[in-house]
Amino acid sequence: MANVLVFAETRSGDLRKVALEAVTAGRALADKDGGEVHAVMLGAPGIASKAEQLGRHGADVVLVVEHQALANHSAEVAAATVAARAKAGAYAAVVFSASAQGKDLAPRVAAKLGVPMAADVLSFERTGTGINAKHAGYASKVVQTLTLSAQPAILSVRPGAVAPAATPKSGRVESLAPAMDPGTARVVVKEMVQGRSGKPDLGEAPVVVSGGRGLRAAENFRLVEELADAFGNAAVGCTRAVADDGWRPQSDQIGQTGRTVSPQLYVAVGISGAIQHLAGMRTAKTIVAINRDKEAPIFKVADYGIVGDALEIVPALTAAVREAKKGH
Amino acid sequence: MKIAVCIKRVPDMESRFRISSDGKVVDETGLKFDMSDFDGYAVEVALQITEKLGQGEVVVVSLGPDAVQEALRKALSMGAARAIHLKADRVPSDGFAIARALASELKSGGFDLIMFGKHAMDTMSGVVGPMTAELLGLPNVSAVSKLDVVQGRGTARRELEGAAEIVEFPLPAVVSIDEGIARPRYPSLKGIMAAKKKPLESKPAQLDAPRLEVTKTELPPDRQGGRIIGEGAAAVPELVRLLQTEAKVL
């Protein structure tokens, strides 16, 4: 019986959506041969109340690690605890989300267990000898199949690649002690800085409206924000050029060295479509491009393009989207 | 202040990539190569730290065949003091094997900081940095968009989704550099000439047998783009109609 251990990420006392994705992924792996999914969740006292969400998404057991000093994520404590549990419980696989915290944590657990790992995978399957996983490479221009033959198999799953599925299991809560004294962690979180409140994160928003130099001036980004508001559930992104110019924060940058997003709809406003930028958004389901230059490379990847001045077109589109949404 | 920066030589990501005839990997013949983007940021940050302190040295390390010396020399021409080439016939896909080889080289170096770029542009895994930290028993700080080092302690800003953490940690530590922190300086022409005279030590890498391999590489299906539906604000109603009825995203 091959059980799967899953790390369930929390932040500020809540489970993150990526935790449910990881549990769902773990469930798919465990179901191959009737194994169990054990989810590990760390947090401040009281985090145990979130355990039932994990059970609802397929966790047979939820191992809760509660400690005052774990109000903020501590990768050292999490790594030590997950690795210790993985060793003790003889798990066949350990699954993480490839979120920012996951990307930091998973390799550490792998190194503690003395094994390699497949990072940021898009899909995976068990084989007789290990795991095959698909993973984007070369600035997301290719998809590579990684074959992992170590035991246990360590994976991190790209956020959004697995849709959380409600497959309720018992979700039996067990208390787990941290494998090291959280007070002795060397990296200490001094402060958490929140991003723009109320707005969905780029990695989670179903719609992303993104702006580039074609907007001509930083003030014109207001039009992009208004369009995002009209969609209701949209996040705002930008190109590297405008982030470098200081029009938008670097954390909004979408591209080869910025965020990679895969929304249902990506609206590219005044963006020429440099390879550097395409690397971050080419897997969006539908791409709309608005640009003055009809030869702009963005039109080659866009499903729908409008040629013209963004400053004229975007307000018209914002009004039309608002109208369309009212109808629902 | 001694800083080691681990760098990787990768193909130019603007290239059109072809798959090898056995379908396993990208055929890299004829491609142009350069230091991976985030690694360039890491070298820049390391140089800025030693410049600000007015003392210290930046040592660059790279694992791979002789060709990786190009990337090492570029770092030397940016201002790194010396380079270490861990020689291997090819760069393994197994990041753990790489981390073990690096840790074995770095552990007696007396480094205050060991830096990596967030991930290499070709493998896009980002595992080698944290694994190396773990093997060296050092604190690991990743996704760093701001870094300050004062008196044996570091402060960093870590970019999360929709938020950021400000963390503090003791040195020595391993740090992985994200976007937004610095643009790498152009190697100055004097720097290019000086690089020739800087020490570049080449020694065999201590590599274990890999337990992760790339067994297939495919090009994602080409998007069928190119449909321009109109010009100016007049095209908006048609766009909305298509988003509702055809794409069904509105």
Add this chain to the structure above:
Amino acid sequence: MQDFYNIDSLLSEEEIAVRDSVRRFVDDNVLPIIGECYVEGRFPREIVPGLAELGVFGANLPEEYGCAGLNNVAYGLIMQELERGDSGVRSFASVQGALVMYPIYAFGSEEQKRHYLPKMASGEIIGCFGLTEPDFGSNPAGMITMAREQSDGSWVINGAKMWITNGSTAQAAIVWAKTNDDKDQRSIRGFIVPTNTKGFRSKDQKGKLSLRASDTSELVLEDVRVPKDALLPKSGGLKSPLMCLTQARYGISWGALGAAIACFEEASSYAKTRIMFDRPIGGFQLQQLRLAEMLTEIVKGQLLCVQLGRLKDRGDFTPQQVSLAKRNNVHIATDIAREARRLLGANGILAEYSAMRHMANLESVYTYEGTHDVHTLVLGQAVTGLNAFGA
């Protein structure tokens, strides 16, 4: 462009690294703004600190004076990459390096070298080269600017210079003047004149249709008094400024190729993607003829430059060899730019494409630093031994 004849194999790793470093700088900092600068008629001064930091100014002068100490092939590659951006940008560097820093290095005292060269390498002091006069272009021996030595050793200079790159931007002017009323060219000496000296005026020359992204000015010197130590002590005769010109012309031979390469790359890329009659225009025979000619001339020009650079590095090159390269490479570059412009069709007249800008710029490059015709006669004399210059 593809390295059709593997010319990279003739270059050292450092030379290639130098070329690539300047290329990246030009791609990132010059190309995005140069079309606009050209239309506006302004030199992009904001790139000067970046160029200085890179070490572009006086790059082939020794490290002890704050310069990069590169060999001449590397210097040529720098000029090539700058002019791939724009001839005006390369002109700025040519003037600063070959026409201002070089004369100070070759003819200056140790104090002058130590005072000026590091500051010029760092871009802190910009210089200009005052040789050409309103009535004396191709015939600099006839210049009338006159410097008269005073009883206290200082000099008073009167005259006018024209077509002076960096003339209005410069803090220091290398002024060539005949001395003490001796009208023979042998009396010509060089002077370092701070441009804020009383009596020194510069005036932007407006209405240019070529080299618009460059500062071209007239200089007027009215009783400009400079101290004794402004004289470049080892200068003497027309030979001195001509030696400077040989340095600059060497760089221009490479630079012209840069413009040609830019035009060729633009034209080939356009030809492969521009569709007419349902196919890329690159598939039509007449366009292929254009591209084949461009490729051929560029390859020839590159081989010419590499050999010239190696001869210069060996210390064994002649001004006549430089004349051959400058004359050839600028000539073929003007043809390539024009043919590229034509291949681009109507789009080719727009500033957002580079061909017509290069085409217009190259007309100045054809004329300055020794016109095409003058270099023709230099070669004619080299072949026959007979002077066909006129008087």
